[in-house]
Amino acid sequence: MRILALILQRIAWLVPTLAGLVAVVFFISRVIPADPVAKLAGETASRAQIELLREKLGLDRPLLVQLVDYYRQLLSGDLGTSLFTTRPVWDDLYARLPATIELTIVAMMIAVVIGIPLGVVSALYRNTIIDHVLRIITVAGLAVASFWLALVLQLYFAMDLGWLPLQARITGFPPPSITGFYIVDTLVEGNFTRFRNVVAHLTLPAFTLAFPALATVVRFTRAGVLETLQKNFVVYQRAMGIPSGLIVWKYVLRNSLISTVTQIGLLFGILLAGTVVIETVFQWPGIGAYAFEAILQSDYAAVMGFTVYAGVVFGIVNLVVDIGHAILDPRGTGA
C-alpha cells in the first residue's frame, strides 16, 4: 500500500513539475535572440513579409497568451505543429522515439549486465591488479569523449575489420515497422537474418553509449560492496559458515545496490534524453538528433515537445528509482 501511495504522490507532483518546466523552457526559447520565422520565410524575405508570416503563425501574440494556448493544447494531447516540417510534433517524436528507446535500453543492459559483476569483482579483489585494471578502464570510460570513442570504434570494427556496420539502424532503407523497435519487430516476424542485421547495427552505438554508464555502475557497485562487506551481518554470515559466493551475490549485493540503482535511474534518464552525439555519429534516427536540430532552428513547438518528453522520462525514471529503493530497502517507506 505504501508503494502505491508513493506512486500516486510522485505522479501528483509530476504535473506541476512539468507545467513549471514547460513555462521555463517556453520563455527561454522565445527570449533568445533567434528568429525561426525569418529562416522559414527565406533568405530573401523582407521584414514586412517576415512579420506577415509571424502573424499567420500566431507568433505575434503576447507570450502569456501563447503559453496559455500551449497548456490548452497539451491538455488535449496536442504537442503543436513543427514550424519547419509542418507536421504535428507528436508524429515527428513518435517516428523517432523507438530508435532512441531501443538504443538506450540496450546500452543500459550492457552497462548493468557487465558493470555490476565487474564492480563486485573489483571490490572483492580490492587493490589487486584486477582492481587497478578495472579502475583504469572505468576512469577512461568517464573521461573519454563519446564522439572520439565512436570514431575509433567505427574505424576499427567497421572500416579495418569490417565486422560491424558503420552507421544506420539497418542495412538499406527500413521497411515498414510494426512497433518501431526493430529487435521486437524482427522477432515477431521471425526474421532472424534481419534480427542479426539489427543487432549488428546496434552494437557499436550501444557500446559507445554504454561505456561511460558502465564506468559509473562499476564505481558505485564497487563502493557499495566494499561498504557492505564491513557490516556486522557479513561477519556473522561468514562465522556461520555460509559459502562466500552466496554471501556476496545474494546478501552483500542486495544491500550494496541502493546507490547503484539511483545512479542507473539517473543514467537512464540522461542517456534517453541526451543521445545526440551518438545519434549524429552513427546516423541513428532518434530523438537526440531531432532535438538538436529543433534547438538550432528555434523550432518552438519541436523544442517544447522534446521538453515535455524529457520531463516525462525523468519523472517516470525517478518514480521507478523510488520504487526500486522501496523494494531494496523497505524501511524508507515502511512497506
Add this chain to the structure above:
Amino acid sequence: MRDRHNDILDLSRRDLMAYAGAAALTAGTALGSATPASAQAKTRFVFANESDYDTVDPHAAFDVGRVAIRLNIYDGLMRWQKNPAVLEPWVAESHTISPDGLVYTFKMRKGVKFHDGTEVKAQDVVYSLERILAVGKGAASLFKSMVAPGAAKAIDDYTVEFKLAKPSAIFLSIVPEIHIVNSALVKKNEKGGDHAEAWLSKNSAGSGAYKITQFDPAIGFVAERWPSHFKGWGPKWIDEIEFRAVKDTNTRVLGLIRGDFNGIGGYLQTDQLNRIKANPATQVLEAESMRVMMAQINTTRAPFNDVHVRRGINYAFDYDGFNKEILGGLVERNPTPLPNTIWGVPKDVKGYSFDIEKAKAEFAQAKVKLDKPIELAYLTGFQQSEQAAQLLQNGLTKAGVQSKVVGYPWPTIVERFKDPATTPDVSIYWISTYYADPHNWVGEMFSSSTAGTFKNASHYKNPKVDELLEKALRSTVQAERAKLYEEVTRIVVDEAAGLWIYNTKWYGPYSSKLKGIVFCPIGSAQEMRTAYYES
C-alpha cells in the same frame, strides 16, 4: 554474429528477384531507351546528405540541403542546367515577354504526366504559384516582390500567363522555383485551408524523373525511376535513388569509402578530399561553382560608415593565406561580390589585396578613432567562417586594430541583422546561388530595399546604386543589364561595402563507377536523371 559480407549476399539474392520484376515492368514503358530495360540489372544510388530531409514539400524550402527533392521529384516550366548555368525550357516549350516587361506567357508541352498518370496542365502551374504565395515559405518572398495572388492565369490547358506588378528581369530566373504540383491530388488532401501542408510534407505530387516510394523524416527518402518522364531516358539510368541525412562528416566520408553510399554532400576538408581521391573505389568531380564567401560590414554606424575604415579592413585580410594555405587552394580568389563565372563582372576590377601598410594608412585617415574592438562574427558550426574571422583578427592586430571573434548560430545572426544596432560590425559567411543572375549577389546585397536581410547585412544604402539596380531590373536586355551590374560592382568595391574572399569550387565525392553527373550551380549536381553506373 554474422558478418556483413553474408548480409550483403542475402540482400543481393533478395534484390535479384526484385530486379527481375522491376526490369520486366519497365521494359515496355521506357522512353527513348536504346538498351532494353530487361537487359540491365536494377541499379540503386545512395546519397548521404549533410542535412535533414524533414519535409518533401517542394514549396517549403529554397535551399541546397533539400534540392534533391525539388529537382528529382518535381518539374518546373524552366530549369537551370549545366555550368555556367543556362536557363532551359523544361515543361514549357517556349515563352514570350510583353514589350513592357510585365506579362510572361509560357506555352507548355503536351503529354507531360504526373506520377499518377494525369496530365500536367496550365491550371496546375497556376495552383502551384498560388500555393507558394499562400504558404509563404521557401522562394515565396522572391515571388511576392514581383507577383500578387491572382497574377497567374491559365489561358488554356497548355498556356499560362503571369502578370507582374512591375517589370522584373529576374522573374524568368526564378520561374524554375515554381515546382508544379498535381493540383487535383493536393486539393484532395487539403485540411481546413492548410494548402495540404501537412500532407505534402510527407507525400509527393510531382511529375519529376523519380517518384517517391518511401519517406521517413528521420532518415530521408527513396524514389524510383518514373519511366514516363517527359524528357525520356538515355541508354542507362539509375532505377532507384535514396537520399538520406548523414550529418557527421567523418561518417559520410567513411561510408563512401566503405561503399555504404555512392555519393556524399557537404563541403569537405582538403585531407578528406585527398583521402577520397586516393581510394580507387571513389572519385572526386570538380567544377567552379557560384558561392561567394564574403564579409558583410555594417555600414550604418561609426567608424564603419567611414570608407577608410572599410578599406583598411579589406587590406587586413590575408586572401592568399586563407585560400591557398588554409583551404589548400581548393577555391578561387573572388575579388568582387559577383562570382567570377557570371556575366556582369567588371573584369578590370582587381579588388583588394593583403597589405598591412595600406591597412594602417587607411585606418590613419579615418575620421573616427577605432577605440573599441571590432566584432568579427562567424556562423557557429561552419569552421571556415570561424577560421576566416580569426585570420582577419590576426591581420587587424598587425594593423594596430583590436577585434573580437564571436560565433552566432544562423537563426540568431539573422535576427540580429534585422536591426542595424544589433548587426555585428563584420559578419563572415557565404552567398549561394538561388538563381544565376547578378541580382542574386550584387543586386540583393546592396539594394536598400533588402537592408536587414541575410543578403544585405551591411545595411548598405546608396541612391546611385539603387537607381542602377532598378534600371537593371527593368531591362530585359542582358548586355544592357551587364553594364549596369558592372557599374554597381565598381562602386561597391571602391566603397569597400564588403569584403570578398573566394568563389567556391564544387567537389563531388562519388563512387568511381558513377557517371553522367552533371553539375549546375543551382542544384549542386543532385539531379539524378542523367546519372548511371559504368558497367
